[in-house]
Structure formats: C-alpha cells, structure tokens
Amino acid sequence: VEETGRLTTDASSRDPAVGLRSVRSLRLLAERLEELQITSARELGWSWQEIADQLGVSRQAVHQKYAGRRRLGRRD
C-alpha cells in the first residue's frame, strides 16, 4: 500500500514522460486484450455484430480491423 502511494505520487508529479509512457502502455495492453477477447468470441461463434455491440463500436469498425486476420475471419 505504501508503495502504491508513492507511485501514485509519481503519477501525479505531472511529469509528461511518465504520464505519456503510461498512456502508451495502457493502449498497448488494451489492444492485446481486445485481440485476445475477439479471438475468443469468434471461436465461441459470436458474430461481428455481437462483438461490436459489446465493444461499443460499429460492426464495420471491428470487422475492418480484424476480419482480414487469419484466425478470426474464417467463419465469415
């Protein structure tokens, strides 16, 4: 807890180098999780529309980004 407190102080030190690196890693982490979850959803037979609904984006957006990918697009 103590360590978290110190790090939170670091994060709020307004150092852009720290803040921006956090954003970048967070985005990357989100991308990896998204791909993993979409792969899993497709394997479970979810449609692109169902996936898009859960992600809160358009079917086109998710289809365009992932449907061309080998392991994900094969049910279409």
Add this chain to the structure above:
Amino acid sequence: MFERFTDQARQVVITAQVQARTLRHDWIGTEHLLLAILAQPTTLSARALHGHGLTLERASRLVQEALSDGSRQLDAEALRAIGIDLDSVRASVEASFGEGALDPASVEARFGGAGQEPAGRRARRGGLFGHVRFSARAKKALELGLREAIRLRQNRIGDAHLLLGLLREGQGLAALVLTRAGIDLAELRDELERELRQAG
C-alpha cells in the same frame, strides 16, 4: 519459384521453419532465414557471414536480444504509475487463456512488416505450430532473392541469392541483426556478388 532453388536454398527454407519452431515462434521471419543460412556452415553465404564474424550462436543471441526490446513492449513500471499491476493482469489473463496469452506477437509486426497479420495471433500457441508461415517481409526477401538471381543472369536460386534478398529487403530483423553484428551491408553485398559472378 521453389523449383528453381538449389538444394542449399531449399534447405534454408526448410531449416527456417525448424528455427522458428525451436524458438517457439509462430511465424517465419527474415531472422529465421538468416539463422537457417548460418546453420549450413559450408555454403557460400554462411562462409561470407563467418568471414564477418557472425556465427549461428551469435546471430541467435542477437535475434533473441532484438526480440526482447522494441517499442511494443508493455512497460510494467509505467502501468504501475497509474495503479495497474501488469503481473496480476497477466496472471488473470493466463488463467483464462493459457500461458503467454498476453505476449507480443510476431516481431515482424513490431517492425511494421506484417501488414494484415494479427497483433496477437499466438493466443493459443500450441495449436498454431501446424500453421507456421512466412511473414510478409520474409516472402519479400525470398522474392528479392529470385530477382537477384535474374539480375545476375543465374538460372538457379542459391543460398547466396537468398542472403542478397535479405540484404535488399533491408527492413527486417535479419538486416537489424546484421547491422548490430557490425557488418557493413553494402560490403557484404559486393562480396557476395563477386563470389556469385565467379561461381556462375
């Protein structure tokens, strides 16, 4: 295209797949082609690389090093700064999806060469090994190898043409490893061409 490959060049392509499997990679990139070239120590191309101080062992080490750096790495410290513990995220993801589920995918993607390739297609490593396939850059390098043979007016595509293809491609992990090994790519290219012209 493959019917015009020499036995050594075919062996490079086959060994590249073995190299990829050994490293537990689910893609065949330019780096695996380079390692495969070095794995046949008596060929023209391997001897040229040895002459520049690059052995299979050293190249393997450089490939591993290149794989573990790069801008696509998750920065655990930066995430901790905003209260996210990457280790627990990883643990919970792996509990559901298996070991390595959160690992970066193809390095070729990291170096911008994989085009349509998914960023995380190794999600279930085990099941993918039947489908190891060439990255966009590796394919390009093979094509460029063919073009080198044509340019040099040689009928067969040999191991040295494949190495020339890797040099021409220039953007893949193979080229990065060669550069990091301190090899002057232009010099190596001239040398290979000279040898090829003498041989053929």
